[in-house]
Amino acid sequence: MLAAGVVLLTSMPTARAAAAEPSFVMPSPYVIAIDPGHGGSATNDPTQLWDPGVVVGNVMEKDITLDLAFRLRALLAKERVKVVLTRTGDEYVEISERWNRVHASGARLFVSLHVNAFNGDPAINGATIFYPKPDSLSFAQAIDAGLAQTLKRYQIADDGVAAKPELWVRSDVPTATVEPGYLSNPREAGLLSQGDFRDAIAMGVLQGMLAADPQIEQVKLQIIHAEAAAAAQHQAEVGTTADAARTATATRWGLILGAIVVLWVVMRIAIRRQAGAPHLPQYRRRGYRRRRAVSRRS
Ligand SMILES: [Zn+2]
Known part of the structure; x- marks a missing residue:
């Protein structure tokens, strides 16, 4: 019985070793800078600069x-x-400060968003992409191709790409200035007021970015993979904690059962001792003598 108690105690599962080191590395995200062109409204402070961009009626470029x-x-x-x-709000920001913010972000791609206007001829229309330097040409072409694809169903003419070296002169990452339509053209102004057309512009720029740098999708896959690994490890750790809790409970019960078994064994031994040693040998010896005496007599 004592042996059974010892076996019960020693056979309890021991707690598992601490969780393994993380088997994944969370990649740093791909960074893209976006410049919403213009910004700021007139205030009572005459020293406060403001820039609505193109204004047609009550429609302002800075809001679009x-x-x-x-x-x-x-x-x-x-x-x-x-x-x-x-x-991120209706704020006047100098071009140099805008570039400082782009540069500080560590962005790998940069787009500046505008809408076009042409004074004197409302018939002028179409989407144009400007780029500052030859090293941004292929990026501008990719954005132009993306826009051409998503704006096709709106019959927006693709005016292609054009160099504009005076824009973003300090840029050292692929840079494009997007002019998806003319606010001075009544048809395009109407489209620019519609949410679905704005979504199509955003989608076209996105498609261009994805085509310009496959790293965007690669980093995305790395992040998704790392997140899945992190989630799996978290699940494993939760499982280990539950195991440890079960083990602790089992050990407690094992100790209680073991103690009961030991107590029972000790009590049995004590009861046997109290009953005293048996007197059988004396009785048997007497009977034996008697039997021998009888046999001698015969
Ligand atoms: Zn503009």
Whole structure:
């Protein structure tokens, strides 16, 4: 019985070793900077600069560009891209400060969003992409191709790409200024007021970015893979904790059962001792003598 108790105690499963080291590395996200062109409204302070961009009626370029930036940011977030905006509200920001914000973000691609205008001829229309230097040409072409694809069903003419060296002179990453349509063209102004057309612009720019740098999709896959590994490890750790809890409970019960068994054995020994030693040998000896005496007599 004592042996059984010892076996019960020693056979309890021991707690597992601490969780293994992380088997994954979370990659740093791909960073893209977006510049919503223009910004800021007139205030009572005459020293405060403001820049609405193109204004047609009560429609202002600065509002369209900010909305386009938010739509593009939402699409890029689904690609696990970290998006940095040069402004997130109705704010006047100098071009040099905008570039400082882009540069500080560590962005690998940069687009500046605008809408076009042509004074004197409302018939002028179409989408144009500007690029500052030859090293941004292929990026501009990719954005242009993406836009041409998503704006085709709106019959937006593709005016292609054009060099504009005075824009973003300090840029050292692929840079493109997107002019998806003319606010001075009544048909395109009408489209630019529609949410689905703005979504199509954002989608076209996104497609261009994905085509320009396959790294965007690769980093996305790495992040998804690392997140899956992290989730699996978390599940394993939760399982280990539950095992450890079960083991602790089993050990407690093992100790209680063992103690009961030991107590029972000790009590049995004590009861046997109290009953005293048996007197059988004396009785038997007497009977034996008697039997011998009888046999001698016969
Ligand atoms: Zn503009």
